[in-house]
Amino acid sequence: MLLDARLSAALSLIRAETHADIGSDHAHLPIRLIQTGRVKQCVVVELNTGPLAHAQQNVARAGLSGQINVRHGNGFAPLQAGEVQSASLCGMGANTILKVLSAAYLPPVLVLQPNDSARALRVWAQQNGFHVQQELLATGYWTYAVLRxxxxxxxxxxxxxxxxGAALRYGPHLLREASALLRGQIEKDIERLTPLAAPRRPAQAELQDALAALAATALIQG
Known part of the structure; x- marks a missing residue:
C-alpha cells in the first residue's frame, strides 16, 4: 500500500510502541506504520460510520486486526490516558485539529499535518507546553507542512x-533548512500579498512575515 507524499512524511516522523491515528479515514497510515515496523500497536479513531467501516475493511484485508484496533468515537475520547505514546492528525484543517487538541488527555508526542497554514498549530504548541521537534514539507495539491x-x-x-512571526508562519526548522521548496512558497506569498498590503490590513502583517522569512533564509544560506 503506497502513501502519498504528505502521509509518507507523517510516517517518517512516527515511531512508538503504541500510536493513535485520529480521523484516519482509510487507515492507510496505520497499516503502513505496522508493516514498516515503526509501531507495534495502533489505534484508529473514526467518528463517521462510512470511513469507520472503510478502515475496518482495510485493516482486515491487510491481516492486521490483531495489531490495529479500530474504534468509533470523537477525537481522543475513545482513548484511555497513557494508552498511546503518540498520535497523528492528518488531512484536516488547522482549526479542526485545534478542536481535537482541546481534549483533556493528549499523548506526549503529536504528528500533525494540516491542509492549510500550520501557524495556529505552532502558536498552540507554544501555549500548551509542546516543542516543535521536527518539520517536513510535502508536495501535493499544494505544499503541506508536517510537524512533530x-x-x-x-x-x-x-x-x-x-x-x-516568520518562524510561526513558515516553521522554525523549515526556515533553518531553507529548502528551495520553502523559498518558492515564500516568494509566492510575497507576490500574492504585495498588492493587498496596506497599513492596518492583515495582509500587511503577513507580508512583513514573508519578507522576514525570505531574509532569514538568505542569511542562513549565506
Missing part, C-alpha cells in the same frame, strides 16, 4: 534567533 511536537518544559529553543 513533543511535550517539553520551558520555551521552545527552535525559535531562538529567528524572527518570531
Amino acid at each position: 511536537l513533543e511535550r517539553r518544559a520551558g520555551p521552545d529553543p527552535a525559535y531562538s534567533g529567528l524572527p518570531l
